[in-house]
Structures are given as structure tokens and as C-alpha cells.
Amino acid sequence: MATLPLEVKITLSKSTDVFEPGKYEVKPCTVRTSHATKPPVDLFIVTPIAKGTYPVLLFCHGFLLPNNGYSNLLKHIASHGYIVVAPQVTPPSTSQGSRESISKVTQWLSQGLPLVLPEKVNPDISNLALSGHSRGGKTAFALALGRLDKRCHKKKKSPIRDNPNLPKFKALIGIDPVAGRAISNRGPPRILEYIPRCFNMSVPVAVIGTGYGNQSAAPLIGIPPCAPDGVNHSEFFNESKPPACYFLAREYGHCDMLDDWIADLLIFSKSGKGRDHMRKCVGGIVVAFLKTYLEGDEKDLDVIVSDPGVAPTTLDPVIYVKSEKC
């Protein structure tokens, strides 16, 4: 039998398809609070339509942004075999109310979600991940930390984790997460503590940062950056315990993973070139991370970490701290 030359074999063994659309045809839909299943807020759901049981990703949108403004990103993720549920929370998205809404959606999932999905499409609620963009990234971290408190500082009890009826998150992904406008202006709950690995949770974490997020789109007229130093991706990663991954998309901006129609309106956010690359990049990282921690398939994540050049945008640095002991 003819064998491939060594060079070709190596290339093949390094490949990943997470940055391309997956094999599942998907359908987006909006489920209103008026629906018979009574979701606590309107939901934008993207689901595979083929018969099957799929893991679930809960996605928290950014401050003042519409949940369906991420449709390309969420379709990319869903096409790899995930049901994505994106609640629409009323502004401000970091308020106590928004965190409670997301918490209520989490409770709604097991009863409500099966009833709004296509026939023979089943959610595997035991295989649940949590994600969010910008302030929605902070909301996701706050939920995973059980920090639904109004106050800036920690409550002793964590409402999420103390409720045994709530499903457990198996993975947490912060997409350019932002904790506030500045270190001194973070708003409750103050989850950042400025101590490495201080987040008191055991969920595996991925943080995706943007290189332009800490830059102003118009410094001359004093427009502040969307993701200022000291309250952005770098801190969220530093405070996460292993396993934790970090990816910096150097040449893209804070809102470049949104759909063009909405991102084009966000003139206060400095943008990179060709958002489609960025959406595929973020989507691919999310898929690789979910495959690793929801499905036990580490291949794609390992490929990205060992060779970041496979991604459609420059990722630098890429860091993967697998365990405490290394």
C-alpha cells in the first residue's frame, strides 16, 4: 500500500475543521416570553435541525446589544452540533436583573427548551456551557461564580451553586469580556480581585481577547475604548484557575464577532479588516473548547494551541494552562 510522504501526514494530522461551517444544517428562531413555555425573557435560539441530541450553549450578549446581532457567530457554533440559546436581557446587561434573567433562563432550559426545538431534536441539558461577549462575558463569569449579588463584594452564599436544581456549567467562554469602564468603576458584582487564579470555581475557562478592544475608535474626541486595560480579557484570564485557555485576536476589535449590520453601526468600536474571519475564528475556538470539555475530544483545541496559524486570524498569544501542577 502506498503511504503518504511524511510532510503530508504531518499537515493532515494538524488539521482542524472548526473554523469552517460544520456539517449540521441549522435554524435560528426567536422564542418570545408569550410562548406557552413561558421563557423569562425573549430568546434567540440557533439549533441543528437533524434528529439528534445536542449539548447546549447559553450565550449572554453585550451591553445594549441585540441577541440576534450575533447570528453568524451562533450559526457557526450550532452547525458543529450545539444548540445555542441567547437570552435578550433588557439594558443594562450587567444589572442585577440581567443576571437574574439568565439564571431563570438556566432554570427554564430543562422544561422549556425541549418544547421549542424542532421535532426529534433534543437538548442535553446535562452538557451545558456558558458564554458571553463584553459585559455579557462578565455576566457569564458572575453566573458561574454564583455572584448574583447586588453588592460589589462577595456574598457568603452563592445563589447559583446553592440551588441543587440548577444544571452545572461544564465550560465557560468569555468573548472579550469586560468588567466595567475602569478598575474604579466596575459596578456590582466586583468579580475581579486582581489576584491570579482567584476565581472560586472549577469550570474550565476560555478567554478570547481582541487586540483593538483597549484602543479608542476616536481618541481625539475622547471616545473611550470598549474593553479598557485593567478590566478586560487579560484580567479574566489571569484570575481563572486551570484548565484555562487564552487567545488574543491581535488585529480585530471588540465588536468584530457581531453581524455586519450591527457592527457597522457601532462606530465607537475600533474594527479590524474582514469580520467574517473574526467570526469564524471566535466560532472555531468556541467549538474546539466545547468539544474538549463537553465531549472529551481534545483534538481541535490541541491543534489550535500547538499551531495557532491554523486559525483564520492572527492569534498571539495562545496559552493553554491544563492543570495546576505544571
Add this chain to the structure above:
Amino acid sequence: MATLPLEVKITLSKSTDVFEPGKYEVKPCTVRTSHATKPPVDLFIVTPIAKGTYPVLLFCHGFLLPNNGYSNLLKHIASHGYIVVAPQVTPPSTSQGSRESISKVTQWLSQGLPLVLPEKVNPDISNLALSGHSRGGKTAFALALGRLDKRCHKKKKSPIRDNPNLPKFKALIGIDPVAGRAISNRGPPRILEYIPRCFNMSVPVAVIGTGYGNQSAAPLIGIPPCAPDGVNHSEFFNESKPPACYFLAREYGHCDMLDDWIADLLIFSKSGKGRDHMRKCVGGIVVAFLKTYLEGDEKDLDVIVSDPGVAPTTLDPVIYVKSEKC
């Protein structure tokens, strides 16, 4: 032959003596610029007096602090077999001039240091480490990064590393390092970039933080903290590439490793109880780190990392990222 019971063996194998004074008798001395060897600035030197060849630690004091205000800490380190050289730089210690002074001292070491040491005490300049406290910690990082530039942003050329006559640092230790008063008020050179592991250097790094450093000693009258969030130990660790260690002395303050006579005067710095414990703790960590990266003896550092309870103060967290691949 009688053998020890298992429990005793485990205890013995976990022990470390780095937190106690070492076996070498030491002598502090001050070498003035008027000395025949022409040091570029006054130096406070602590050296073992027993015949031998010892590795060298260059130590940069904090902002407006006297180099001999650290005599207990530096004696502790020297007693374990190190020659410690602490230049006195004129304020402000983070200025261009101070970094140049330290750089000149580094150049002076190989010719000058042997001539000011006790008879038959030899410095092993090829085995050189760099350390600093507070703004002096920033100075140490700036030197290791080759950032002697006046400007906030990077020069393409790095004066330190471009000079082949300069000895290379084998270890870098930041003792509650501080990059400035705030993220927006850091002063040149702006070495922090708010990107994990972005420091462009290969030297092993240890960062020791203090739990009270980010707290004001008198919040009611608006005294700012010595080591504010966003510009302190947490960022220096996050931006260091492996191998990198981190230790947080939770119950001590920014100046608690100084001698009592000077620390007592620094009423703007919130203090912990019993500075002697803190000095021994910091000294022990420095010794364990130097033994690992200057002498290839990892035992003590591994003991501290695996069982932080051996230290004389609470260390939480203790983190040791040995390599990129883990």
C-alpha cells in the same frame, strides 16, 4: 538498620531551611562612589565572609527608600550564600537616570565587585540575578526587558541586551513590584501591556505580592494604596512567560519586608503583624528561587509550592508555571 517511620520521612522530605538564617556569617558594608573602584552610585553590599565563590543578586530599592533599609532581608538572603548588591539611586527611583545607574552598576560588577569584598570571597558574576521592591521591582523588570528608554513605548533596540559585555540575568524577582500610580499614570517605560505572557524575555521570574498593598492605610483622608490594582504584582505575574512563580503574602503590607526603623516611618503603607515573619518569608522565597535557577537545586522551591504552609506567613495563592507546554 533502623528506618524512620513513614510519617517522619515524609515530613523530613518536605522540609526546607530557606526561611531560617543560612549557614554563612555575613557582613554588610557601604561602598561610596569615592571608592577607588568608582562605583557609579553608592552601594549597600551584604556578603558572606567565609572563603568561597558566591552567586550575585542585584537589588533595586523602592521609590524614595534607602538601600540599607532592607538590611534584615538582604542579610537573610546573603546568609544562604549570596552576595547582595543594592545600589542607592537618587529619587525618583523609576527615572531614566535610575535605570541607567543600575545598568552601570551591572557593568561595574565584574571589575569592581571583587575589589570591595572580603579576602578570598569571590563573586560569580556569571551567576547573576536581579531583584527589586516596589518601583524598584519595575526597574528590575525594565532592565531585564532591556527597556532603558525614556519614552513610554518600546524602542526597537534594547540597550541592555544589545551590549554583549553585560552579564546576563539568570533570575528575576519582583517584590511587590509597582508600575505606577494607576494604569493611566504609569510613566516611562510602560512595560505593562495588559496581555498575558507578553514580556519579551526568557529569564525565569518570581513575583511576590502583598495582600494589603492595594489597600489604603488611611482611606478616610484619601491616602492612595502603595500598590494599586492594575499596576501591581498580579499584572507583573500575568505578563511573565514561564517559568514563572507567584506568591501572595495575604496578611502583609507593601513595606513589611523593610527594616522596622524605616517601615515604622512609612505610615502611608498598611502593615501586617510581625514584620520579621514577612522578611523571613520573602527572604526564603528569594533564596529558594535563586537556588533553583542559579544553582539547579529545585528542592526548596518545590517544597514551598507543594506545601505553602511551610512558609512563616500565609501564602495564597502560590502558583508555579514551569513551562509553556502544560
